[in-house]
Amino acid sequence: MKELVIIGQGPAGISAALYAVRGGASVTVVAKDGGALAKADKIQNYYGFADGVSAKALVANGIAQAKNLGVKFVEDEVCGVEFGADGFEVKTTGRTIAAGAIVIACGTSRNVPPIRNIGKFEGRGVSYCAICDGFFFRGKKVAVVGNGRYAESEYGVLKNIIEDVTILTDGLAPQFSLPCDTRKIESFEGGESIEEVVFADGSREKFDGIFIACGSAGAFELSKKLGLETDGNKIVADDKRATNIPGIFAAGDCIPGLQQIAKAVYDGMVAGTEALKFLKAAQ
Ligand SMILES: Cc1cc2nc3c(=O)[nH]c(=O)nc-3n(C[C@H](O)[C@H](O)[C@H](O)COP(=O)(O)OP(=O)(O)OC[C@H]3O[C@@H](n4cnc5c(N)ncnc54)[C@H](O)[C@@H]3O)c2cc1C
Structure with a gap:
């Protein structure tokens, strides 16, 4: 059976991993951090803990439980998903x-x-996906906003398809060694x-x-990047979480x-079970 990759090690990702691995799937979880629960303290409203439970312990226990069953973990940031x-x-x-x-279980953001x-220029020069839209800007001048x-x-x-690419960090310190422009962006x-960027110092x-x-x-x-149907910032999924x-x-929070x-x-649980069925059917 082919690999099931789960993006996210929060409650949704780990629950999907548990159901899929117990059904016989080979599962890799890729995650960059502890997700929403890393920002929480004590959880009082989850089933089975009379005195509440530490949010961090809940995450750590879930990860340990999945590891015990043979789920592989990769601590890294996912930057893209492509057809292969x-x-x-x-x-x-x-x-x-x-x-x-x-299974995408990335939480909400x-x-x-x-x-x-x-917002006015989304789809009119402002894009959230280089691999989807970069092609349309060949021979033009573009910028990436981020640090x-x-x-x-x-x-x-x-850079593979466009010569003139600048990184604008929007006033933040860059976390990379590439050349970049650190001016704060106003509008x-x-x-x-879109035609131009106006910076906080008045330059354009x-x-x-x-x-x-x-x-x-x-x-x-x-x-x-994948062409998934969305509703606002949420992924549209049916009752099988497909x-x-x-x-x-x-x-999880991403739907x-x-x-x-x-x-x-x-x-x-539903996504992990359905992903397992999908992989079995594709064998
Ligand atoms: C302060 C706070 C208090 C809360 N208190 C409660 C409470 O008391 N009770 C309750 O039921 N709920 C509470 N919640 C909500 C609860 O934490 C979320 O509903 C739940 O964690 C959602 O689970 P999830 O798996 O969908 O997402 P998350 O737990 O957010 O996990 C997302 C995962 O995706 C990973 N990820 C995201 N992007 C990438 C990427 N590009 N590459 C790799 N990995 C990525 C993250 O590293 C993380 O592992 C609270 C939330 C917060 C912020």
């Missing part, structure tokens, strides 16, 4: 992992910087489509396209519904 020979390829900052099916007019490894990765994708300006610079890559790629950015692309499932552990665990 085995079905899909999950691209991290350091490696490519082949997957026959994927949409890393949109508070730049004036950013982390995700921005560095999107820059690398664009995007233009007519039908013309660009044909802007690729937003702030923080790390979340469910929203990954879904854009997305509009066969073999890609989604669970609609209550943003609670119990719901994430349920979503993960």
